[in-house]
Structure formats: structure tokens, C-alpha cells
Amino acid sequence: xxxxDSGTVELTDAGLKxxxxxxxxxxxxxxxxxxxxVPEKIAxxxxxxxxxxxxxxxxxxxxxxxxxxxxx
Numbered sequence: 001x002x003x004x005d006s007g008t009v010e011l012t013d014a015g016l017k018x019x020x021x022x023x024x025x026x027x028x029x030x031x032x033x034x035x036x037x038v039p040e041k042i043a044x045x046x047x048x049x050x051x052x053x054x055x056x057x058x059x060x061x062x063x064x065x066x067x068x069x070x071x072x
Contacts, residue, residue: 025051025059028066 011019026047033043 022051025054028059028063029054032062032066 026044029047029050030040030043033046034040038046
């Protein structure tokens with residue numbers, strides 16, 4: 001992170017890459033949980049925890065499953 005003159009925080013390219021990865025995980029995991037019937041607020045809270053510890057391999061499989069499911 002790099003501080004800016006305006007007092008906001010700017011991410012480095014590496015930081016932005018990590019942020020995008022975590023955000024993608026959050027969005028998809030939240031969707032999976034709500035599709036399973038978890039209330040939206042709880043799904044979002046749980047996704048916040050899961051998104052940081054789920055393996056890349058598991059996330060790729062979930063992402064592929066949901067992509068294939070939506071194409072049908």
C-alpha cells in the first residue's frame with residue numbers, strides 16, 4: 001500500500017492483484033451460500049472468512065462448477 005497526498009490508500013500492482021482475487025472469491029462464495037439458502041447477511045459474513053483460507057484448487061473447482069452450471 002502506498003499513502004497518497006489526499007490521505008487515501010493506493011494499492012501497488014501486487015496489492016491490487018491480491019485484492020481482486022479476494023473480491024472474486026467473496027462474490028462467488030457469497031453467491032454459492034445464498035443459492036444454498038443461507039441468508040444474505042450470514043452468507044456475506046461467512047464468505048469473508050472463507051475467502052481468505054480456501055485453497056486455490058478448491059476455488060477453481062467451485063468457479064468451474066458454477067460457470068458450467070450457468071451455461072446450461
